[in-house]
Amino acid sequence: MSQSQQENAGERVYAELIDRLGEAQPQPRLGPVRRVVELLGDPQNSYPVILIAGTNGKTSTSRITESLLRSLGLRTGLFTSPHLERFNERIVIDGQPISDEALAFVWDDIAPYLALVDEELVAEGEPALTFFEAMTVLAYASFADAPVEVAVVEVGMGGEWDSTNIADPAVSVFTPIDLDHTERLGNTVAEIATTKSGIMRAGGDAVTAKQHPEVEAVLEAQAHALQIPLLREGVEFAIDHSVMGVGGQVVTLRGSSGTRYDSVMLPLYGEHQAQNAAVALAAVEAFTGKRVLAEEVLEEGYGQVTIPGRLQLVGATPPVYIDAAHNPHGARALVSAVKSFFAFDEVALVFGSLNDKDSVGVIAELSKISNTIFVTQSSSNRSRATDDLAQIVRLALPEAEIIPEDNLGDAIEQARGWAEQGESRGVIVAGSIVLIGEVMTFAREGGWSLL
Numbered sequence: 001m002s003q004s005q006q007e008n009a010g011e012r013v014y015a016e017l018i019d020r021l022g023e024a025q026p027q028p029r030l031g032p033v034r035r036v037v038e039l040l041g042d043p044q045n046s047y048p049v050i051l052i053a054g055t056n057g058k059t060s061t062s063r064i065t066e067s068l069l070r071s072l073g074l075r076t077g078l079f080t081s082p083h084l085e086r087f088n089e090r091i092v093i094d095g096q097p098i099s100d101e102a103l104a105f106v107w108d109d110i111a112p113y114l115a116l117v118d119e120e121l122v123a124e125g126e127p128a129l130t131f132f133e134a135m136t137v138l139a140y141a142s143f144a145d146a147p148v149e150v151a152v153v154e155v156g157m158g159g160e161w162d163s164t165n166i167a168d169p170a171v172s173v174f175t176p177i178d179l180d181h182t183e184r185l186g187n188t189v190a191e192i193a194t195t196k197s198g199i200m201r202a203g204g205d206a207v208t209a210k211q212h213p214e215v216e217a218v219l220e221a222q223a224h225a226l227q228i229p230l231l232r233e234g235v236e237f238a239i240d241h242s243v244m245g246v247g248g249q250v251v252t253l254r255g256s257s258g259t260r261y262d263s264v265m266l267p268l269y270g271e272h273q274a275q276n277a278a279v280a281l282a283a284v285e286a287f288t289g290k291r292v293l294a295e296e297v298l299e300e301g302y303g304q305v306t307i308p309g310r311l312q313l314v315g316a317t318p319p320v321y322i323d324a325a326h327n328p329h330g331a332r333a334l335v336s337a338v339k340s341f342f343a344f345d346e347v348a349l350v351f352g353s354l355n356d357k358d359s360v361g362v363i364a365e366l367s368k369i370s371n372t373i374f375v376t377q378s379s380s381n382r383s384r385a386t387d388d389l390a391q392i393v394r395l396a397l398p399e400a401e402i403i404p405e406d407n408l409g410d411a412i413e414q415a416r417g418w419a420e421q422g423e424s425r426g427v428i429v430a431g432s433i434v435l436i437g438e439v440m441t442f443a444r445e446g447g448w449s450l451l
Contacts, residue, residue: 010087013138020129026156029161036137039116046144049150050170051172052154055192056272058080059307060276061175061276061280062078062152062153064277067301067305068284068293068297069152069301070094071298072293072297076092076093076151079136085440087103103142106145110141155199159195159196160195160198160199162199165198168201169200169201171204171206171283174196174211175276177212178327178329180192190214190217192215197219205229207279207282209279233278233279236256236282237254244340249273250264250266251263251266265302268305269341272333308440308451310323310324314443314449315427318425319344321429322428323430325366327358331365331430335366338369345422345425346424347370347372347428351374351375352408354380354382354383357384357432364397366430370400370428373401374414375403376404376407378408378432383434412443
C-alpha cells in the first residue's frame with residue numbers, strides 16, 4: 001500500500017466513525033459493546049489493562065503511566081481521547097500513534113461485527129453504536145492485533161457504563177474528581193464518584209489522587225465492598241518535594257512500595273503534573289506487585305513523556321503556550337502552574353469554549369493571570385459563538401480588555417502582535433481541546449511552531 005493510500009485509509013476510517021452518534025451524546029450502556037467484542041473473541045482480555053477515570057488529569061496520567069511501563073521494557077498500548085490533530089493520536093502502540101495501514105486493517109476486520117450489532121440495536125429501537133463505542137472496540141482490537149503486553153486506557157465519560165469498562169482492569173486509577181458533565185453524571189461530586197467507581201474490579205488494585213472527602217468516602221466504600229486495596233495519595237504514596245527545574249520540575253516521590261524516589265526530573269509544569277506523576281508511579285507499582293522501580297526506569301519513563309496540549313510551548317518569539325483547560329478545575333491548575341513556573345509581566349489569553357462547558361467558571365479562573373482576553377471560536381459545531389462568548393466574558397469580567405475575533409488565526413496573530421510590544425509578555429491559548437488542536441496546526445502552517 002502506497003503512502004497516499006495508507007493516509008487515505010486512515011481518513012476513511014475516521015470518516016466512517018464520525019458518521020456515528022458523537023462523543024457528546026454517550027449512551028449509558030455496556031451491552032452492545034460487550035456483544036461486539038464477544039463476536040470478536042474478547043480482544044480486551046488478551047492483555048492486562050490499567051483503566052484511568054477522573055475529571056481532570058486523565059490523559060496526562062495515562063501518558064505518564066504508559067511511558068513508565070514502556071521504560072520497564074513492556075510493549076504498550078495507550079488509548080486516550082480526544083485527539084488534537086490526527087485521529088491516530090488516540091490509539092498508540094509502543095509509544096507511536098497507530099499507522100494508517102494498521103488502523104484500516106483492524107477497522108475492516110471489525111466493521112462487519114459492528115454492522116451486525118448496529119442492525120440488532122436498530123431493530124430493538126435503540127441507537128446504533130456510537131462513535132466512542134465503535135472506537136473503543138477499534139482500540140481494544142488494535143492492541144490485540146499489535147500485540148501489546150499491557151494497555152493503558154483512559155475512560156471516556158463517567159466509568160460504570162463507559163464503553164472502556166468492558167475490560168477487567170488489573171489496576172483502576174482515579175485522577176481528581178470534580179463537577180463536570182453534571183447533566184449525565186450527577187449534580188454532586190459524590191454522585192459523580194459513584195459512577196466513576198464502577199471501574200473497580202474484585203481481584204484488582206485501585207489507586208487514587210487526593211480527592212474531596214465525599215469522593216474519597218465513595219471510593220473507599222467501593223474498594224471495601226470488593227475487598228481490594230485502595231492506594232491513596234498522601235497516605236500510601238505521596239509527593240514529598242517539588243522544585244522548579246529547567247524545562248519542568250524536580251520531584252521527590254514516595255511510592256506505594258515505601259520507596260523514596262529522590263530528585264527525579266519531570267519535564268512538565270505545575271503541581272498537578274507532579275500529582276499525575278505520583279499517581280502514575282503508584283499505578284505502575286501496583287501493576288508490578290509493588291515492585292521498586294529502578295532509578296534509570298524513572299529517569300527514562302518520566303524523561304521521555306510528553307503531554308501535547310498541556311501547558312505546551314508551541315511558539316517561542318513571542319512565547320505562545322497552549323493548554324486544554326476546559327473546565328474550572330483544569331483552569332485552576334493552569335493558573336497555579338503559570339504563577340509558580342513563569343515570570344511574565346503580562347499575559348494575553350486567547351479563549352474559546354464549547355456550548356456545553358462552564359465558560360463563566362473557566363474564565364473566572366483564567367482572569368487571575370490575564371486582563372487582556374482575545375475571544376474566539378474553533379471550527380467545531382459545538383463551539384460557542386464569538387459574540388455570545390464575548391458577552392459572557394464581559395459580564396463576568398467588566399474590567400478586562402475584551403477583543404472578539406471570529407477567526408482563530410487572526411485572534412492568535414493579534415495576540416502575538418500584542419505580546420511582541422512588551423519585553424516580558426506571553427500568550428496562553430485555552431478553553432477548548434478542539435481550539436488547541438487547531439492552534440497547533442495553524443502554528444505549523446504559519447512557520448512559527450516549535451512542535
